[in-house]
Amino acid sequence: MENDELVQLEKKYFLPVGKRLPVTLVRGDGVDVWDINGKQYLDFVAGIAAVSLGHCHPAVVKAIERQSMELMHTSNYYYTIPQVKLAQLLCDSAKMDKVFFCNSGAEAVEGLIKTARKWGKEKRDGAYEIIVAENAFHGRTMATVTAAGTEKYRAPFTPLLEGFVRVPFNDINAIKKATTGKTAAVLLEPLQGEGGVILPDDGYLPAVRAWCDEAGILLMLDEVQSGVGRTGKLFAHQHYGIVPDAMAVAKALGSGFPIGAFLTLDHCSVMGLGEHGTTFGGNALACEVGFTVLSYMLEHDIPGEAAKRGDYVGRRLHSLADRHPMVSEIRGIGLIWAIEFSGPIGEDVVNKCLAEGLLVNNVKPTALRLIPPLTVTEAEIDKALEIIERVLDGIEANPPK
Ligand SMILES: Cc1ncc(COP(=O)(O)O)c(C=O)c1O
Numbered sequence: 001m002e003n004d005e006l007v008q009l010e011k012k013y014f015l016p017v018g019k020r021l022p023v024t025l026v027r028g029d030g031v032d033v034w035d036i037n038g039k040q041y042l043d044f045v046a047g048i049a050a051v052s053l054g055h056c057h058p059a060v061v062k063a064i065e066r067q068s069m070e071l072m073h074t075s076n077y078y079y080t081i082p083q084v085k086l087a088q089l090l091c092d093s094a095k096m097d098k099v100f101f102c103n104s105g106a107e108a109v110e111g112l113i114k115t116a117r118k119w120g121k122e123k124r125d126g127a128y129e130i131i132v133a134e135n136a137f138h139g140r141t142m143a144t145v146t147a148a149g150t151e152k153y154r155a156p157f158t159p160l161l162e163g164f165v166r167v168p169f170n171d172i173n174a175i176k177k178a179t180t181g182k183t184a185a186v187l188l189e190p191l192q193g194e195g196g197v198i199l200p201d202d203g204y205l206p207a208v209r210a211w212c213d214e215a216g217i218l219l220m221l222d223e224v225q226s227g228v229g230r231t232g233k234l235f236a237h238q239h240y241g242i243v244p245d246a247m248a249v250a251k252a253l254g255s256g257f258p259i260g261a262f263l264t265l266d267h268c269s270v271m272g273l274g275e276h277g278t279t280f281g282g283n284a285l286a287c288e289v290g291f292t293v294l295s296y297m298l299e300h301d302i303p304g305e306a307a308k309r310g311d312y313v314g315r316r317l318h319s320l321a322d323r324h325p326m327v328s329e330i331r332g333i334g335l336i337w338a339i340e341f342s343g344p345i346g347e348d349v350v351n352k353c354l355a356e357g358l359l360v361n362n363v364k365p366t367a368l369r370l371i372p373p374l375t376v377t378e379a380e381i382d383k384a385l386e387i388i389e390r391v392l393d394g395i396e397a398n399p400p401k
Contacts, residue, residue, distance in 0.1 A: 027189070028056055031377075051256040072284060106144045124295075134166055134167055185217055187222065196369075254293060259286040370384070
């Protein structure tokens with residue numbers, strides 16, 4: 001099939017909920033992908049921060065090969081070895097007590113929301129409210145859309161769920177003011193990824209942790225984008241020396257294979273028999289992949305490598321900003337960065353980078369996000385930033401009216 005034919009078929013058969021770039025990707029290897037016409041791209045989107053070890057990593061491919069020949073799916077009526085192995089490794093490395101496996105980030109956050117409701121009912125006199133942040137993103141199910149900080153994600157689907165209280169991100173006093181006898185939990189991303197790579201002040205999460213302890217409510221973190229190595233630590237909250245009561249992970253855990261999980265400390269591991277479940281979640285194939293990815297990350301200190309590469313990206317981006325008046329801010333940590341522009345040129349930059357052989361996405365009309373595989377090399381970073389620099393040179397030489 002040709003690219004144009006695929007574009008026409010997509011128009012005919014798909015709900016038009018997302019905007020695709022006009023390329024059909026057919027192959028990937030590490031940080032490189034190739035389109036149907038044989039053109040090569042550096043992938044600084046990495047399946048939205050999911051392809052953590054790079055495309056088709058040999059360890060992941062082998063795990064899929066091996067496990068798919070043995071056993072893929074059984075339902076959770078039975079034990080499987082990969083599931084129990086991953087549960088132990090994930091809980092131990094996250095310093096959490098219990099885990100529930102699912103298939104995606106939104107499902108993992110749903111699990112947190114249900115946990116907050118059940119915990120409030122049992123342990124805090126029926127408290128059910130969850131304090132969430134403006135500009136947050138937690139997924140596309142009804143509960144996670146309700147938790148979202150962006151009006152456009154919520155508005156088409158009202159009436160929403162009850163009990164979500166929105167406060168500005170990075171404002172501890174707003175959380176304190178919003179806390180009442182009805183509050184069960186605070187749910188936050190340690191850094192807002194889809195919201196534009198917004199990092200809180202260093203003191204924010206420790207202050208939220210201290211407040212949740214004082215008020216007797218749960219601190220739940222959505223580490224779906226920030227977790228499993230992305231920020232240069234295994235989990236982003238480790239930068240702040242805190243431990244949440246519960247957290248959600250997904251994306252990087254599968255390095256491109258769908259898997260999600262939510263984890264809880266024992267004191268809020270409240271879900272009981274029959275109160276939660278999934279057909280596919282935690283199946284043997286997904287868990288063997290998750291176990292392989294997490295083991296590889298720990299054995300090769302991939303978070304530490306991401307931290308080093310991230311410092312390099314940061315230095316290069318700040319010097320790029322010095323040379324480009326249209327770059328107004330650089331934000332990021334580890335291997336999640338945003339270049340903020342002084343005008344809405346994000347889409348133009350994305351399209352021009354695509355033409356030059358670089359996949360990047362604009363997380364806002366005014367901001368480009370860089371989230372390459374955690375295995376990216378300095379040479380690949382150099383190549384990507386050279387393309388971005390060339391594209392910015394061109395736009396600045398001929399600025400939009
Ligand atoms: C912080 C966060 N939470 C939840 C989700 C939803 O994950 P999924 O798309 O796998 O449902 C995302 C996806 O980008 C995310 O960034």
